[in-house]
Every structure is written in C-alpha cells, then in structure tokens.
Amino acid sequence: MSSRRPVIVALCAIGLAGLAAYAWYANQPRSTPADTQAAVEAPVVVEVARVERRAMADDVTAVGSLVSNESVVLRPEVAGRISRIAFRDGEAVRRGDVLVELDAAVQRAELQQAQANLTLAEANFRRSEDLFARKFVSQSSRDNARAELEVARAGVALARARLARMQLRAPFDGVVGIRSVSPGDYVKDGDALINLEDIARLKVDFRLPELYLDRVKPGQTLELLSDVLPGASFAARVDAIDPLVDAQGRAVRLRASLANPEGRLRPGVFVRVRLILAERPEVLVVPETALVPAPGNVQFVYRVLDGKAQRVDVRTGMRRETMVEIVDGLDAGAEVVTAGQLKLRDGAPVSVLQAAVAGAA
Template sequence: MPIRRPFVIVVSLIGLALLAGYAWHASRDAGGVPQPDSDVVAPVAVETHAVRALALADDVSAVGSLVSNESVVLRPEVAGRIAAIGFRDGRAVRRGEVLVELDAAVQRAELQQARADLTLAGSNFDRTRDLFARKFVSQSSLDSARAQLEVARAGVALAQARLARMQIRAPFDGVVGIRSVSPGDFVKDGDALVNVEDIATLKVDFRLPEQYLDRVRAGQTLSLVSDALPGERFAATVDAVDPLVDAQGRALRLRARLENPGMRLRPGGFVRVRLILAERGDVVMVPEAALVPAPGNVQFVYRVEEGKAQRVVVGTGVRREAMVEIVDGLQAGDQVVTAGQLKLRDGAPVQVIAGGSAAPAD
C-alpha cells in the first residue's frame, strides 16, 4: 500500500496534463483564432448636435404697464345742469368736438348784454372823437370814452369765455370711456364726467435695477408680450429714462412708446418686456441638453472626435430658448452629444444615430 500511492498520484497528474493539452488544441481547432477579450466595450448609441455661431442680443427682462399716450378725465369748471351729451360711450372723438354741454341760458344773455354795451360804447367813442376834432370836448373826455370802449370789449370777451366754459370739448383725438352722468343731471365744478384716452399710441412704463444705468438710453428697441394676446410680440422704442433712481427699490424707471394699430392693446394692461441692450455676433451656442453637471459647480460636454467621446469642461454664458452660450471650451463646427451622456466616459467609442432613436440620457 505505501508503494502504490505515489504511483497513483503520478498517474493522476499526467492524466490532468494530457486533458488540459487536449482542451487547448480543441479550442484552437474550433475557432482558428483566440476568443475575443471580454473587456472590449461596444460603441454607445448617442445623438449629437453641431455647435453653431449665432448672432445674439444681450437683453434684460422686466414687467411693465401700458399707459395711454394722453389721458384726461373731463370735469366742468363751473356748476350747472347738463343740457346735452354729444358722444356715445366707447366711441372715437375728434379734438375740439363738443362732448358735454351745460345749460348756458344765463351766459348767452350776459353775452348779448355785453355786446349791446359794446355797441353803445363804440357809438359814444365815435361821437366824442368827432367832437374832440372840432374842439368841443376836452382830451379827458376823449380818453374816458376810449376807456369805456375798451371796458365794453373786455366785457364781451369775458361773456364769451363764460359761455365757452359751458361746453366741454375733447382736448385731443381719442376714445371716450363710459360716462357717469346723464342729461338733466346737475353737476358741480370738478365733478368727473367721462375719461378720454389717446390709445393710437401707447406708453410702456417699466423698471430695471440700477446696475443697468449706464447701459440704457433713449432709442433702444424692446419687444413685449401681453397675456391678453398670447403668442404675439410687439415692438417698442425707449422714449425716456428717468434721471432719478428710486431710493426705495434702487430701480430705474423707463418709458417706451409703441404704435397700437387696431387699438388691440389697452392702457392699464400688464406686459412682459425684453429690452435689447446690445447685439453680439458669432456667439457659440449649444442645446441645454448637451450640458452635464459635475461636482464643484462645473459643467462639461462630450465632444465627438474620430468616433470617440471626449469630456470637455466648458464655461457658459447666457441662456436663450433652450440654448446656452459657451464662452470657453468649444468652437463652431464641433459635434457635441445631446442624448446618451450618462452611458459615456471619456474616450468611450460612440455610434451617432438619427435624432429620436438614441438611448435616453437617463
């Protein structure tokens, strides 16, 4: 028994060696080449976007209010009873058109009396001047007659002014509002009758932080949108910049002007304003989807070169409509990955596929 155990062990080892050699030769004969390495990585399917250089406007956004170009509330200067109303609510009126007329019977009588006094004073002056020419009256009599004539003329002018105050006219072309009085109402001086608005042109009042003080000026263009007319944009021009900065909010007040064809916009409305401060050309832009955040407030993209993904740290600028300005790291013409980034690593092979078919970024 002690003599045969080493023999069994030796025979077993020889058998294992022969079995291993047979397996190696069998694998070579079956494939002809060594089996592929399991560490080889298959290309990752991604979507890409070509980096473009675009013209970009530096701008700032704010909220504003629409204001009538001209606005007034008509009020009588004297008390009286309304005799007639010469307009319909919400209709356009012309400058000088009589809108409200007060009972002016007393004022017309005063004007008639003043004209009669003027006629009498004129006749008296002519007679006195004739007598003075023939040396029948003194110089003082002539001067007195001339003064009475001037007083009579002033009386006529005063009566005419009082009569004119009984008619309330439109101070400018515009649209009248909704009246709060009716014919026959007795109104006091200063009572509100109706508002008149010039809305063919509108003003836009808005505020910006004082940090933009040296970047805003009259003549700059802006666009605005209104919730009342979704999907539409309107162009306006900065008309004035208030020289006074609001001490409470440290804000600068600006006023712009825009045409209002069709009078579709109305004063008092809320608008969102985008003021263009400057125009820049050849700004490198990429889709927001291409950016990948990293720890330390760092952002990077994957740039595709020769079929491989290269990790590139980028500096970003302004964002506009799902596009981001790249201030450092890329140039126009580069191809950046916009979908499939989370399956990539630096240097990984990629396969660019048509948009909408790439593997999702998550």
C-alpha cells in the same frame, strides 16, 4: 488493523470530495482577458449635435403696463345742469368736438348784455372823438370814453369766456369712455364726467435693475408680448429714461412707445418686455441638453473625438429657447453629446446614432 480503518475511510472521503470539486471547476466556462476587456469597453450609444454659429441679441426682460399716449378725465369748471351729451360711449372723437354742454341760458344773456354795452361804448367814443376834434370836449372826457370802450370790450371777452366754460370739448383726438351721467343731471365743478384716451399710440412703463443703466439709451428697440393676444409680438422703441434711480428697489424707470393703429392693445394691459441691448451676428451655441452640471458651479460637455468621449469644461453665456451660448471651451463644428451622458466617462468609447447626426446636420 481495525484501528486504522477509520483513518483510511476519512482519507478516501477527502479524496473523493477533492475530485468532485476539481471536476466542477473544470466544467465551468472560462472568460478570456480579451472578453473581459471587451465587456468593460463596450461603446455607449449617444446622440450628438454640432456647435453652431448663430445670430444672438443681448437682451434683458421685464414686466410693464401699457399707458395711453394721452389721457384725461373731463371735469366742468363751473357747476350747472347738463343740457346735452354730444357723444356715444366708446366713440372716437376729434380735437375740439363738443362732448358735454351745460345749461348756459344765464351766460348767453350776460354775453348779450356785454355786447350791448360795447355798442354803446363804441358810439360814445366816436362821439367824443368828433367833439374833441371840434374842441367841444376836453382831453380827459375823450380819455374817459376810450376807457369805457376798453372796459366794454373786456366785458364781452369775459362773457364769452364764461359761456365757453359751459361746453366741454375734446382736448385731443381719442376715444371716449363710458359715461356715468345723463342730460338733466346737476354736476358740481370738478366732478368727473367722462374719460378720454388717445390709444392710437401707446406708452409702456417698465423698470430695470440699476446695473443696466449704462447699457440702455433712448432709441433702443424692444419686443412686447401680452397674454391678451397670445402668439403676437409688438415692436416698441425706448423714448425716455428717468434720471432718478429708485433708491428702494435700485431700479431705473424707462418709458417706450409703440403704434397701435388697429386698437388691438388697450391701456392698463400687462405686458412682458424684452429689451434688446446689442446685436451679435455670430455666437457659438449648443443645445441645453448637452450641458452637464458639476460641483462648484461648473458645467461641462462631452465632445466626441475619434470615437471617444472627451470631457470639456465650458463657460456659458446667454440662453435662447433651447440653445445656450458657449463663451469658452468649444469651437464651431465640434460634436457634443446631447443624450446618454449619464453612462459616459472621460475617454469612454461611444457609438453615435446616425439619425441623431442627420437631424443635427
């Protein structure tokens, strides 16, 4: 009997342990299949927006620099001493205005001498004509007198041209720059005296990749933006396309023009150019936040249909500010998820925020 006692004690201990385990299991809360399914399929709260139709322009952007409509650096054709400066720095001048005069005392004396020679030659020619009519002189004498008259006239024209070269006149309407010479300075022929800029109208030079060559043409409109005037935009028009494509950069050079009556822009300013290639009145667009990137350079969106998220692969086009063109995959009016995509899967139930829907509408 004593030999069986340890076995009986062990069996009793095992039985008590089993009863304790059963009691613990029976007291645990049970989860039903319906509860499990409800936990897995809980709706994901998302924000949505509708696919809209908007007008959108096909365009291309570039950078360029503003250039004066006309620009010249005035230089004297002859050496001399400056006798008068007839403008103020930065002043607007008209075509033909005298800007700089050189000392022309010698040239004026030469003109007076040439005019005196012309007066004498005219008198000699008239006398020769009278004598020739009365048969007192030969034909050759009359011809010599006529030749001397023509030489005297040419001498006057030459003296006047030399005198005119002592004045530098504005070749067009514009604004003069800041001079670096003063009256009394001796200048040589070819020295730069002052620059003259026509800024009432400006040109902008920029370059585009050669792949746009068949889509650009004179007359197209473009928009200019400059950091000099933040928030302001200026309209311009393409005037010319360089027939030569740059072989190094594979780019074509274009020149556009724009009015600048108030002088707000100046030559040399850096500008950003937006060239409008074509206008499209109805384009399907969605917010950028609706796009989800996928491996393989693929993009998709989640469309809300019957309270569930449906994955739709899309093909995108142009981008404007925060909107993206949808080329293929969606129709106008469809609702797409714009926030909450990270928690979604294809076919998952969704709960749309009413505030987001009202804002999208």
